[in-house]
Amino acid sequence: MAAAATTPLEPESTAQPPAVAITPANPSIPPWYFEGGMRRVKPYHYTYNTFCKERWRNKTIFEIYGTEFRDRPQEYYKNAVLTGMISINGVPTHSLDQIIRNGDIVTHTLHRHEPPVTDKPVTIVCETDDMIVINKPAGMPVHPAGRYHYNSVVEIMRFERGGVESYAYVLHRNSFISKKRKGRLITVMEIACNRLDRLTSGLMFIAKTKEASKSMMLQLQTRTIKKEYVAMVKGEFPEGDVVVEQPILAISPKLGLNRVKANGKHAKTLFRRRSYNPTKDYSVVQCLPFTGRTHQIRVHLQFLGHPIANDPIYCNRKVFGPNLGVGGEGDDEDIITRLSRMGKEEVAEAVAYHDELVADYEKRKAERMSGETCSICDTPLYTDPGAHELGIYLHAKKYNCVEGKWSYETPLPDWALPKEGDVVSEVLVLESVDIPLVLKEGNAGEEVKTSLDGNAEKEEEEEETEIEEVKKEVQMPKEITPQELEMLQIGGESDEEEEEGTQKGDEKDIVTEKIVDGLEGK
Secondary structure, three states: EEEEEEEEEOOOOOOOOOOOOOOOOOOOOOOOEEEEEEEEOOEEEEEEEEEEOOOHHHHHHHHHHHHHHHOOOOHHHHHHHHHHHHHHEEOOOOOOOEOOOOOOOOEEEEEEEEOOOEEEOEEEEEOOOOEEEEEOOOOOOOOOEEOOOOOOOHHHHHHHHHHHHHOOOEOOOEEEEEEEEEOEEEEEOOOOOOOOOOOOOEEEEOOOOHHHHHHHHHHHHHOOEEEEEEEEEEEEOOEEEEEEEEEEEEEOOOOOEEOOOOOOOOOOEEEEEEEOOOOOOOOEEEEEOOOOOOOOHHHHHHHHEEEEEEOOOOOOHHHOOOOOHHHOOOOOHHHHHHHHOOOOOHHHHHHHHHHHOOOOOOOOOOOOOOOOOOOOOEEEOOOOHHHHHHHHHOEEEEEEEEOOEHHHHHHHHHHHHHOOOOEOOHHHHHHHOOOOOOOEEEEEEEOEEOOOOOOEEEOOOOOOOHHHHHHHHOOOOOOOHHHHHHHHHHHOHHHHHHHOOOOOHHOHHHHHOOOOOOOOOO
């Protein structure tokens, strides 16, 4: 499991960071500044500390960095090794041929450049003694991952709410984390719940206690919570109820790409048109997912021939062809090949070409190489991201407990509000929709079994990586000293936190950054 210690430094600083930087994870001064409608972070030195993974054993340090981390060129990692920016067990390597062995701790200090995110705040919808309900802005990741750290919901709340330790049980992923509170190290577990991808906005739940997180998780797994999303799609969506019950399969886990496939996992979504604009030929659609597959709403809308209007992947003709994959059209291998070859500029041009809703090209331009490099680390610099990189037209609007104990709702985003000329339709009342009991995979009619501590069989809403697999992959030593724990500050949400680019075996994050990010939620 990756770990990181951070302290922002002014970009003009010429001081060299130590070989192993044991720096505080909670800088006292908020690192953000606001400019041009963006929340920005000045570049800073950042230290990754990582246990040797099983697949790293007996490989050279340069072989690992040169092949598994893709965010920077091999020449960068070669120089980082030779200049001592990469260390093993606290000792600078200086040798490209040094072997990594089981139990080693690999440390890498770099100059980190975070992409800007929207300056819209993380708003509190409701707060109780054991739960915080938030409205997440589009374009903002929940956890530090990939190129994002301070520009994430968790880190923003850490500063604005007086410490993320009070909100340790972020209902997001199935992985162990550690937090230091009041001078002692405590271990907690993040529990998968209503995962939202970076580009999606809307309701998220943050539990203050382990008991609250278990209760919410149980409700989601047994489908005693109803969920309502709203999306803006291309074309005239049909009137009335449209039910899509088509299985979904990840055809490329590396790319995070999903499609309707007969051998996929059961997925069902109910759609109802809210409005249609005949002038611009788009519809605003109510989306009620009965299951919680990755990209479920996006994939089912594409299957119907009405993809989300500014979806950089599923509404991209350069990837799916002229019919945009309607009815599952297109060869998987061809689609994967085209998607993997696309860079940010190509995706932006493809979206712009097919998006009649946006007239001004400047509003849809991609984050592009500026042609400049950082004076400290020689990293190529990007321009600001385009508007479509700051969100897609998909919003988690309402969550409702079927027992009537609670109901939370956000206002509609601007793009979903009725416009002049819209043909408005009658919408569904979420409370009136029947959601069937959760079923076991492949066993229709058999209810899910739940244990006394509230853990249900994990059918949906989560990453399917078991904790034991994570432990095996990380290969943590049997005994870890308090000093090692302090140095490691284990707290990443997954392997994606290890470096600005992820490993070869799990390149999804670096690929999604390459093609406008945001492929990890609905």
